[in-house]
Amino acid sequence: MDIASKGDDAGGTANSSGDTVVSANSVEKTYDSVLPFTRSVEVLDGATLHVERGQVVGIMGENGSGKSTLMGILAGVLDHDAGEVERAGSIGWCPQEPRLYDRLTVDETFQLFGTAYGMSDDEIVEARAWLTEVLDFERFRDRQIRHLSGGNRQKVNLSVALMHEPDLLLLDEPYTGFDWETFLAFWDLTEELRTRGVGVAIISHIINERDRFDVVYELHEGHLHRQEIGDDDGLSSEPTDDDVACERTASFIDEAGAGSGQRATAGQEESE
């Protein structure tokens, strides 16, 4: 039972384009109910997406549109019913909810997941030093995960996905709970990864971030609509309720950031 290499899962197969790190073609996914009198839910219906090396791709859509399901399928965590998914190289997956061991410390978490990735002790220490400095949580290294604030937990969650410097990074709303400075540090880090040739796919709710992406896919009724940045074709012109809410969030962040570096979502004292 080798889950990491099951089927076309992590580790992946080489695909037709040498620059493509993940390619999903006509992917379908339905959640079937085993209970009587409850209906099945069709989430993806022919979704197609490609991520190239050095490309930052945004995936947007309403709540419940299936973004996390799509991300799970791309990461190899979820099975799909039809279609093809091909991956090339190593994957870093940052799920929406941190899937970490609550009673391990930050250092122990790095050590355990670094071991899973096959990294040496020196490589783990180096990756830990880099990420704790860039994302500013070095002082919490000896804390257990359950004692961290939501934002710091999310930093560890992101770091676990990044620490082995993967070829493809799959991030499901990675900055939930981040303060403004960390939010900016995250995008600096993403730029750095882009220049290194890492393909990055990010689920995002913040419309104002569109300019940061090379390509945006909007997931609507099971289909992915692709848009190169600067091209409005293929996107629905009518704003959804989520769009309005996200615009408000973005404005809030902008206003907070326009100040003297004050924290937009901070106030996160660590609990002991």
Added chain:
Amino acid sequence: MSTVHRTLAGIQASTRSFVREPFTVVLLVVLPALSIQIYGIGMGQFPDVGVFAVSGSVATVGRITGAVFATGALAGVLGLFQMISARHADRRLAICGFRGVELVTARFATVAVASAVVSVVATLSLIVLVDDPIRAPLAAFGGLAIAGAIYGLLGIVVGSVLPKELEGSLLLVILADVDNVFASGLFGIEDSITQFAPLAHPHAIVTEAVVEGALATGHLVPALGHLSLFAILSVAAYTYQLESGGDA
């Protein structure tokens, strides 16, 4: 990175998670003694002759029954909570490169350690609380260890297919209670029925060790048979939940 290295890292992480919950450790120490005393006092209210067909004093058999119940229920709940708290992280670890067999080994080793700790505490409590000295304490420990291991594995099964803390723990405690009543032999239920109760043979081993000072070899093989059966069931259940994304 070798399989042994990864497996040891997994065991180390699981063990740390286990011992870092002080409330669990307190329960481990207190509950067996409490259960032994309650069963002993409760059963001790009945006269030794004419009500129950038992080999020792009714109070002693009551204490043995309390020890077996506490060991089974505690080990089962610990196995359940370990499964529930780690299932999503286990899945992520698998995606990051851990092999299924390494995760299974780490998870089962931790359940084995937890069951052994519960059994040691229950044995020591029994030694202290039983009126007469236990003549075969190692055999008593062996019986309790098998009872703990069986229910630890049952905790993995329940945690895999019913990953809910309240419902899962209620199910395990009720199962342990009913199973223990069957196993105790107090109510003269047909042997043809009681022999299928998972705790029946471990209970008989502990009783023989405490009352007769001997190892009940006739019950050892069936007890280990039950243990093997639950080991197979729990591996299948754990593998199922791991492959279904930790959301089984």
